Amino acid sequence: MPAAAFAFFAFRYNIKVSHAKKSSNAADKADPILRNRIRKAIDSADRVEAAMLLSEAKMSGGIVPIAAISRYCDGYGFLAEYYEFIDVTEVGGCFYVDFRQFKELNAQLVQGSPRRELKNVGKKYIKKRKKLSYKKDGVTITLSGNADRLGQKWYFRKQIEGVRRYFVLGYDRTASHKLAMEIVADHKAKMPLLDLLQKYKADSPEIEYLEVKAKRKAAMGSGKSSDSISADVESEVTLMQLMTAYQEGSENRTNGLTPKNARRCVNQLRKVISLGLNLKLPKNKTKKEIQAAEKRAFERPVSDLTPEMVDIFMDKMLGVGDDFEDIDEVEILERSESADSTFRQAKSIFSRKGQKIFRRAGLAFELPAGFLSVGFLPVTHGIYTLPEFHRIEGIFEELRTLRKKNPRNYLARLIGLYVNLRPKEIVHLRKDQIQYSGYWKVEIRVRADFKPKHYHERTIKISTGLAEHIMEICGDNGSDYVISGGNRSELFRPFNKHLHDTFLPDASRPSYELRKFYASASSLAVGLKTTHKRMGHKNPTTTEDHYIDKDTSQELVDLYEKYAKELFDDIAFPK
Helix, strand or coil: CHHHHHHHHHCCCCCCCCCCEEEHHHHHHHHHHHHHHHHHHHHHHCCCHHHHHHHHHHHHCCCEHHHHHHHHCCHHHHHHHHHHHHHCCCECCCEEEEHHHHHHHHHHHHHEEEEEEEEHHHHHCCCCCCEEEEEECEEEEEEEECCCCCCCEEEEEEEEEEEEEECCCEECCHHHHHHHHHHHHHHHHHCCHHHHHHHHCCCHHHHHHHHHHHHHHHHHCCCCHHHHHHHHHHCCHHHHHHHHHHHHCCCCCCHHHHHHHHHHHHHHHHHHHHHHHHCCCCCCHHHHHHHHHHHHHCCEEEEHHHHHHCCCCCCHCCCCCCCCCHCCCHHHHHHHHHHHHHHHHHHHHHHHHHHHHHHCCCCCCCCCCCHCCCCCCCCCCCCCCCHHHHHHHHHHHHHHHHHCCCCCHHHHHHHHEEEEEEEEHHHHHEHHEECCCEEEEEEEECCCCEHHHHHHEEEEEEECCCCCCHHHHHCCCCCCCCCCCCHHHHHHHHHHHHHHHHCCCCCCCCHHHHHHCCCHHHHCCHHHHHHHHHHCCCHHHHHHHHHHCCCCCHHHHHHHHHHHHHCCCCCEEEE
């Protein structure tokens, strides 16, 4: 159906184009490709057709194809005067605007209204979202997550004994609000916190702590000494409870941990315990049997974490035994690094973040000071050096043919070399993260579907040519992501294998070598301070010691600039 016929059909039956379709946001509006398409859509409009669309729009006052705007201004005029303040929606390759909003905006522009008034016009036409909260009789409940999604639960938060506590209520709003009213009534009736949690939040780890606290109080009343009471209470906190609380606590973002990192640390602690106590967990058993065996193995007090356990663990990791003398020095150092890494992550469970989690979970116990005081094995402290130069040249040279042969790998390698993103950041890079703010930049931010390493956000300044080159390649891929297609998470398996087999046989993670090439060249071109900010490391010494070859020559910078000029006709390292 032609665009004009569709427009008449839509207006005659009051069909409106949903803003859930692809609408331009602030990042999109800076996209030169999108701006050029909108300009062409207006300038190429047929005058007669535009007049017909306009007369229909005046009667219906609804959504109109952008071609109708050509009766008021040309494409350049629309982009210069109107575009910043009006929402443009793309459906099926055609652009649409709300004619009511355009008329009101046009009137304000004719009157010479200030920018604040023009922005207010835009705000009037923003689609209202469903409310995330519901309030009745002074009690407010909140819908978790996005209100437009199905299957989200209502929850209620209440300040009790100086702590904000969350109660998950259910899916039905009416029943959830009734339950919240009951919680408020019981709290006003001075129901003890333990009873309140047992009644409305039975899975709370705080219940166990309150029960222990009640036992302590009862024991104090019976005349027991404080030392014996503390021993009884602390002995009840087991390693299983500790690990479970740590993993559950990582789900709360305010604790500063990610579930993935928490699982890794817990698994490393389990490894230390299993080797240090010579525990043999069953294999090839059902899940229930394995869980039961693990419970028996780790249902022991925290005080069982001793220096002797660590000593046995270290010996087993090094392979101390009859044939230990036959192991060469390099192998011993590699095993030492592995043992140190495992033990370091196991100890991190008792860091300040971990102690905060245990405190909030109500787990009272004495830290295993002896276990934590054990030092690490001696290892080499290596420095980074670049691979042979002809290998680096080969990686750049292959970009010439890679664009046509494999555009996804071309973009991944280009971004790795010239933007220095980590593999996970490249896979999750969205087009709206490439932004123009008087200069082009790539924004790495925490989002619902992605969290940067250590939640460390950063901005990487890039050249105009590089930004436009990336957007030109990915602009029509039909995805919000720079690298499109299914199975994006598996992109770096063949990517790393190819780099390893062809250019970097000594690199364990070839994709990270691209970041090291960038850091080495960038430190020479724009300085260490700027390079560190763009790399995204918490500590400058990480960048300096592990990512930069201190003897990097100008030849590497020249190589970067040579291919920057050839591939996207701009510089490699903007200052």
